[in-house]
Amino acid sequence: MNNSITQYFRKEMFPHIWCPGCGIGIILGSMLRAIQSTGWEKDEVVMVSGIGCSSRITGYVDFNTMNTTHGRALPFATGIKMANPALKVITVMGDGDCAAIGGNHFIHSARRNIDITAIIINNMIYGMTGGQYSPLTPTGKLGSTAPYGNIDQSFDIAALAASAGASYVARGNVFDVNQITHFIKKALLKKGFSVVEIIADCPISFGRINQLRTPVQMLEWIKSITVAKRVWEGLPEEEKAGKIPTGEFLDIDIPEYTEKYQETCNRIQQGRREK
């Protein structure tokens, strides 16, 4: 293999565990290309995950890694970033991990605007545990706990992150692979809470029950439901239904949490010295 991203692999762990065609592997490749383009040393990078198929990513990469508990990647990542703000901290979460059990941590990380990059692998289902619907399962789609179709509305996780206080928010999909690498790179370089949601295929837990059995069918479907944001904005309301806009939703510069914390410490210490 002459592919230079293999320098980040724990090679003895390959071939990886994910099912044939699973989008998590595509996203892993994009993440590694994005990290490579920053020129960061492996030892500067910390990758933290929760629980789920997506969260197994941390087992395959030769950074400082932590596989934590379900929904709690962001609290652990926050602790790491507060202890050493020089580290480049990235969390990888599934849609259930991030938006269901970890939903509260997610909005508060955004509210604080702490300098962490959150990658959300949105395969629209609980992959690992057999296809229970998640807060990101589209209305009407089937899950093992929604055999007659999901009646819930799904979250717009990008809008949620943006309104909660993040600095950078983008959404891509595994088919448009160069675009997600670009978004991840921008998110990594952003000071503040940055979010990249990636629509991914899970041919097993989502695909089988939704008549999208093969990875190719799943990718064709993802291609058909995702629309570039500027095109989406021009669509009549009835055509927006069932479609997901992709692109960059937010890119702003606002005060970051660890810096504000350091400024506060400096101010208090200065005050004490002057007494």
Add this chain to the structure above:
Amino acid sequence: MDKKNNLKVYQNEKTVITVNEDWCKSCGICIHFCPKKVLVSNEKGFPEAKNIDDCIHCMLCELRCPDFAINVEKKEKTVEHIVNQKGLED
């Protein structure tokens, strides 16, 4: 086609395509979405670069492979190749 363990190597004067059959899970993504239909499935579902002459080095097969199993490399032009192309040999 050379065989080296389970790494299959396909090449012509412009391109080298390698398929790591130990890692490939026969998902079919690279084959289906190649814009030039370079790749065909063999009996095990592994991609074979049957139409390698048509490869345009778009890299999409490599970038979308979930298993890091296919690699495309554009060969650097050799001196002879450049000389021949420019007709400077005589």
